[in-house]
Structure formats: C-alpha cells, structure tokens
C-alpha cells in the first residue's frame with residue numbers, strides 16, 4: 005500500500021524514466037535477436053551458393069552482390085544497418101524476391117485473420133470465464149472449466165484438422181480451404197481463437213473468484229446495486245485487469261497459431277509463406293521473416309505493457325509492476 | 328491445507344495422476360507389447376484399420392501404428408521432461424545464486440534476464456531448429472535457452488524472502504555454505520510453486536514439439552514423435568481417419584492430464600484456498616419493509632436472539648457464533664469486543680447477509696426495527712426496498728472499488744438506493760463528503776481510492792454508507808488500519824452521526840481503549856459467546872468476568888504510544904473452536920476456574936444497570 009503522493013509531477017517524471025528504461029530494454033532485446041540470427045546464419049554449414057552447379061564465376065558475382073566477400077564485421081554492420089531501415093533481406097531461393105515483398109503481401113491477410121480470432125477469443129473467453137466465475141463450483145462452472153482446459157490442451161493444428169474434417173469435409177458447411185469470401189474466414193478464425201479464448205476464460209474465472217472475495221464487492225452488495233451494474237462495474241472491470249496481462253502472450257499465441265492454421269486452411273498469409281520457406285529450407289527468407297516476427301511480437305508486448313499501465317488507475321507508472 | 332490427504336480430497340488430481348502414470352508406462356513398455364518394429368516396412372499390410380494384430384492399424388508403409396504411437400509418445404514425453412528438468416536445474420542454480428549473492432551481481436543478472444525474456448520463446452526454438460537442423464537436441468536446446476528464466480525469477484524471489492527468515496539467518500550464522508543453505512533450507516520452501524511450474528512446463532514442451540513437427544521441424548525420420556505421427560496421419564485423414572485420430576487423442580489427453588494436474592496442484596497449494604468460498608450472486612433478495620415511525624418508537628433497532636452461525640469446513644463443523652443475544656437502540660453505539668477469532672466479524676457479516684453461502688449454517692432470530700430478518704436467507708439487499716443496514720469494513724482501501732472514482736462510488740449508491748438522477752447524486756455526494764469531514768470535496772470526488780490517504784478513504788466509505796440513509800451501521804474494525812490521530816477523528820465522526828442522524832452503531836473492535844472511550848455499551852465476546860455486557864462506564868470500572876478482568880489488567884502493560892499493539896496479552900491462547908466442551912469456554916485459561924466450569928454451562932448473572940456476566944465465580948461471589 006503506497007501512501008498517496010501529493011506531487012504529481014514527481015510521479016510522472018518517474019514514469020517517464022521507467023518508460024525510457026523499458027524502451028532501452030526493448031531495443032536491447034531486438035539487438036540480441038538480430039545478432040543471434042546473424043550468427044546463426046553463419047553457423048549453417050555451407051552457404052546458399054555452394055551448390056556445385058553454380059560456376060565459380062557466378063558464385064563470386066553473387067558473393068559480391070550480397071556482400072559475402074567482405075569481412076564478417078562489415079557484413080554485420082551492414083546487416084544491422086539494413087534492419088534499422090526495416091529491410092529484412094532477400095530470399096536466396098526465390099531470387100529477386102525480398103522478405104519485405106513477402107511481408108507486404110502476406111501480412112495484411114494474417115493481420116485480418118488475427119483480428120477476427122482476437123474478437124472471437126474475447127467474446128468466448130469473457131462469456132465462459134464470467135459464467136464459470138459466477139457459478140463457482142456449480143455445474144456451469146464445471147462444464148466451462150472443462151471446456152477451457154480442453155481448449156488449452158488441444159494443439160491448434162489438431163483442432164484445425166478436426167474442424168476441417170467435420171465441418172468442411174463431412175458436413176460441407178464451410179469451404180475446405182482458401183480465403184475467398186467471408187464464409188471462408190470463419191473456420192480459420194474460429195480455430196485460431198480457441199487457445200486464447202480458453203486462456204482468457206481460465207484467467208477471468210480465477211480473477212473473478214479473487215475479486216468476489218474482496219471487501220469492495222461486499223460494499224457494492226450492501227449498496228443494493230442492480231445485478232448488471234454490480235457485474236459490469238465492480239466485478240468485471242476489476243477482474244478484466246488481470247486478464248490484460250495476458251494480452252501480450254496472446255499476440256504471440258495468435259501469431260504462432262496462424263503459422264499452422266494458414267497452412268492447413270491454405271490462407272495466403274505470412275504464416276503460410278513462413279512455413280513454406282521452412283519446408284524449402286530457404287534460410288535467408290526464414291531468418292528475415294523470423295526477425296520480422298520477433299520484432300513484431302517484442303513491440304506488441306511492449307505496447308500491451310504500456311496499455312496496461314494506462315488502463316489500471318493504480319499503475320500510473322509504466323511497467324512498475326513486476327511481471 | 329495441502330497436507331491433509333490431498334489425493335483423497337481431489338478426485339481430479341488422482342485421476343490425472345493415474346492417467347499420466349498409465350501413459351508413461353505404455354510409452355515405456357509399448358514397444359515390447361507388440362511383436363512389430365516401428366520401422367519395419369511391410370507393403371502387403373498397408374493402411375489396415377485397427378484390428379487384433381495391429382491394435383491401432385498400420386500406416387501407408389505397412390508399419391504397425393501401435394508401436395509407432397507409443398514410441399512416439401516416448402519421444403514426445405522425453406522432450407517434455409528433459410526440457411522441463413533442464414529449465415528447473417538452470418532456474419534453481421542461476422535464480423538461487425542471484426538471490427543468494429544479491430547486490431550488483433543480482434541487478435546485472437536481472438537486467439540481462441529482462442532483455443532475454445523479451446524474446447518470444449517460440450522464435451528461439453524455430454531459429455535453433457533451422458540453424459542446428461531439426462532433432463531432439465536442437466529442440467531441447469531451443470526450449471531451454473530462455474525457458475529457464477521464469478523458474479529463475481521464481482526461485483530468486485523466494486530466496487530473497489527466505490534469506491530474511493530466522494532459520495536461514497541462523498544457518499548462515501552457523502557458517503553453513505551457500506549451497507548447503509540453498510539445498511536444505513531454501514529449496515523446500517520453493518518446492519510448491521516450482522512443482523506447479525514444472526507440471527505446466529512439460530505439456531508446453533510436448534505441445535511445442537508437436538507444433539514443430541507439424542511445420543516440418545520435428546525429429547528427423549525415420550524416428551517419429553506423436554507430432555510426426557499426427558502430421559503423417561493428417562495427410563490420410565480422409566480415407567484412414569484413425570491414423571490421425573489415435574495419435575491426436577493420445578497427445579491431447581496427455582496434455583489435458585498434465586494441465587489438470589498442474590491446475591489442481593496450484594489450487595491446492597494456493598494459500599487463499601482456506602478462505603470461505605465467496606458468495607455467488609443470489610437472485611432472491613430481502614425486502615425490508617417500510618415501517619411506520621410510531622411502530623418503531625421505543626423498540627430496539629436491532630435484536631439478536633440465540634443467534635448461531637456454524638461453518639462447515641474440511642475439519643468438521645466450526646461453531647463461530649454460539650447463542651448470541653443482544654439489543655441495540657437507535658442512536659446508541661454498542662461495542663463488540665473480542666480477540667481475533669472470537670467471531671465478532673462473523674456476527675457483523677451475518678447480520679448484513681454477507682456470509683459465504685456454501686457451508687454456513689445460521690439459526691436464531693434477528694429483529695431489525697421490529698421486523699424479522701431471516702438470517703439464513705439474507706442476500707444482497709433489495710435495491711428498491713431502501714436498505715437501512717450499512718457496513719464498514721476494516722480495510723478502507725479494500726472496501727472501495729480500486730477502478731472507480733471515489734465520488735462515483737457514493738453517487739452510485741445514491742442512484743440505486745434513493746433513485747436520484749446522476750446529476751442530483753453528484754451534488755448529494757459532495758454534500759455527504761462535507762458531512763463526513765472531507766475538506767476538498769471536488770478533488771476527492773474525482774480521485775481514485777489509491778490516491779487518497781487512509782483516513783480519507785475511510786471517510787469516503789462512510790459517505791458511501793450514509794448514502795444509503797441507514798438506521799444501523801455495522802463498523803467492523805473501522806479504524807484498525809489507521810494511525811492514532813485519524814482513529815480519533817473517525818470515531819468522533821461516528822459519534823456525531825450517531826447523534827445527528829439517530830444512527831445505531833455496532834462497533835466491532837479488538838481495541839479495548841477505543842471501546843472504553845467511545846461506546847455507550849460494550850459486549851465482550853469470547854469464543855463465539857458473549858461473556859459479559861453492560862454500559863461502557865460500569866463495565867470498565869467494575870469488570871466481573873475473569874476474562875474481562877484479565878483483559879483490563881493487561882492494558883497497562885502495553886506501550887502507551889501504540890495502544891493497538893499487544894492487546895489481549897493474556898496467558899494461554901484462544902480455544903480451538905472445534906473442540907469446545909459444554910461448559911465455559913474460558914475455563915482452560917481462567918485463574919479462578921472451578922472444577923465444574925468445564926462441564927456445565929455458566930449461568931448469566933444480572934447486576935445493576937443492565938450489566939450482566941456469565942460466570943460461576945460471579946454468581947458465587949454474589950451469593951456470599
């Protein structure tokens with residue numbers, strides 16, 4: 005319990021410092037990822053052009069073109085320079101295609117899929133978690149808890165295969181694959197939403213149980229508030245705060261989930277390209293996309309942290325709470 | 328809690344544990360249970376459905392899926408266990424060292440951990456699988472590269488806490504080395520959170536392995552994990568669904584069992600579990616009827632007759648309140664004093680209807696303004712029935728909603744209890760703030776509870792309660808969390824409200840000095856029973872019950888600056904409520920106990936001015 009502070013300016017200066025610290029940590033993380041990736045590239049035995057079919061003359065030209073003839077540190081500096089200009093490199097297999105190209109093509113699709121999944125997850129998760137929390141140890145709670153446990157235990161690709169098999173192949177309710185028209189978006193988005201929905205439900209349930217033990221809920225009950233007001237303003241608003249901490253990992257879950265779901269449902273998103281490049285062993289493309297994804301997730305988690313600080317009136321300072 | 332036969336008390340834990348043991352055994356023994364080899368190709372036996380020879384059927388190359396499935400489970404589980412154990416080892420070692428050494432090294436450690444921790448785990452695993460080539464080794468390295476960090480943080484935190492504890496300090500003073508201390512003194516303390524983390528890390532690693540197998544980065548052929556089998560089965564799922572279905576079921580049920588195990592363990596080791604279950608929202612509510620004023624004249628505000636509250640706990644029935652009878656007049660402050668555990672808070676909560684719904688049994692009569700409240704059925708007070716009961720809790724921060732502005736919490740009560748519009752409610756709330764002595768009402772209105780000082784918060788709570796225009800206010804240790812000066816101010820406020828509004832106050836406290844200074848009458852509670860009651864002045868000048876006497880004698884011993892400490896410094900400890908005997912509960916601690924005190928209920932002895940005590944010794948002294 006902090007005593008109330010009277011000097012607001014002091015507090016906000018402290019939080020600015022903390023924000024600054026967080027940015028530094030984030031940049032350091034990005035740098036570690038980039039360096040790790042760079043070194044990893046050098047560790048791969050051989051190089052993309054050691055194919056015996058390539059003549060030495062051509063190979064030398066390619067080396068010069070990609071700067072592989074320079075000393076390692078120069079390559080490293082150049083690589084970091086490219087990254088800082090958001091240039092994620094080129095594919096060595098599909099000559100002439102850059103990672104930026106592929107991102108520009110696939111990312112909007114993935115983002116849309118992720119957004120639908122996010123909305124569905126929030127809906128299902130909140131519904132299930134609230135029902136379970138309010139009917140603690142009742143039958144509804146048991147069903148909801150089981151569903152949620154199932155949701156976090158069944159890997160998304162199994163779920164995707166199952167949904168595809170049942171709803172598309174057997175029942176023919178949805179197209180088996182593709183991204184044409186609204187109806188095709190349903191199954192991939194639903195599948196992608198299950199894990200985050202189940203996690204939200206579990207967190208929300210636990211957090212509602214916690215909130216219900218608090219005295220302010222007793223105060224609110226004594227006030228004789230209407231049930232909806234009690235639920236929305238006193239129970240859910242407080243319980244939801246702890247669920248917010250999960251938003252960061254949720255972005256990660258949705259992103260990685262999209263790799264397999266886009267592959268299974270043949271959605272032309274970045275995730276599908278990524279998996280394809282892994283199958284093709286297109287190392288540079290894999291590395292470039294990995295760095296892009298890592299950067300995306302790191303920044304997303306940073307933003308979520310800041311949003312959390314802004315939404316909880318108790319945490320004025322950014323990231324003041326230990327994770 | 329956890330110690331008391333956890334397996335029996337939780338069927339879920341037992342089921343998941345047995346199931347996992349079954350899966351592990353099959354994964355270990357499976358290959359020997361079948362005459363086939365997992366790699367033996369037999370092109371005459373392709374894609375057979377499950378049957379006698381091949382319980383799980385065969386795949387497109389005629390390989391027996393039974394051996395392959397359990398062999399796959401073995402690989403998947405090996406990856407899971409290996410990753411989790413390495414995480415644990417690294418976490419214990421690095422976290423333990425950082426916590427033990429502390430200082431600059433620890434800071435440096437935490438900084439670098441923070442940087443590493445930001446890297447998405449999955450990306451590390453993916454990159455390593457690409458760089459090192461897919462395989463069990465690169466999988467485990469990838470998973471543990473950053474996987475140990477949460478464990479290390481956990482351990483470090485625990486070590487920091489444990490370092491301050493006496494037994495560790497003693498061990499250090501006795502010259503035990505750091506590793507010995509870590510191993511013997513600190514490790515046992517971190518065991519339960521670490522165990523939970525471990526049970527949840529294993530399924531995560533198994534999950535990740537299957538995921539990687541699916542995107543082509545699993546263990547290389549011809550070996551096959553469950554993930555590989557599922558991926559292969561998926562290609563044939565249209566014609567031979569069992570090839571997908573069987574390994575997928577094994578994988579999912581294993582993950583489910585691990586997660587359930589982890590969840591149940593966490594619930595069981597959770598220190599909060601001992602608390603009574605919170606009361607769910609109840610639909611039914613009590614109507615407190617409007618009572619014509621003439622009917623209430625002269626009648627007591629609150630009468631309890633033979634009120635009993637019992638809780639059903641794992642240890643058996645706990646009698647929290649035993650046959651308590653009391654009355655409270657309008658405009659009177661009755662102090663209910665007792666040690667913690669004497670049942671005073673339970674009594675307060677039972678009157679307002681805030682006892683946990685499950686496992687509390689209530690009996691007795693409760694008359695509020697001449698109308699009977701049926702204690703067992705009390706739910707949230709009806710929003711239309713104008714609540715006349717209000718309650719203030721010990722911790723003012725806890726009793727205000729942390730995410731709602733203070734003023735809004737008052738206005739909300741006005742809107743719901745007095746049906747005001749929001750605009751009118753805001754004005755009225757500002758008035759109430761003034762009434763409870765808040766100086767800068769407007770600033771306070773828009774402040775969040777954590778921005779206010781303790782005394783200010785409690786004033787806001789009073790304002791919230793006054794918004795209900797109550798006739799009875801139950802104040803449960805309203806000043807305990809506050810400093811002495813604020814304490815006096817809050818009690819002065821209560822006294823003022825008592826006279827200006829004719830409010831009856833049930834003041835629950837463990838602080839005798841406060842009861843003496845402010846209450847009109849006092850009831851002393853011991854082990855859920857009232858042992859003595861009477862007008863405040865009489866009771867404190869001439870205490871009769873040996874317990875009250877003991878309490879008052881112990882007062883001079885405490886330090887005068889902080890009357891909140893060391894109260895009830897009586898020899899002995901409060902009785903175990905589960906094993907109360909029929910007679911006087913105070914008998915084991917009583918200096919003047921008679922041989923029969925234990926066995927017979929003590930009689931009530933009425934003295935002058937409504938002063939009563941319940942004790943054999945008092946009765947005998949009177950007869951002499």
Ligand code: SF4
Nearest residue numbers: 911914917924942943
């Ligand atoms: S009844 Fe007996 S044991 Fe109880 S307080 Fe009186 S003398 Fe002591």
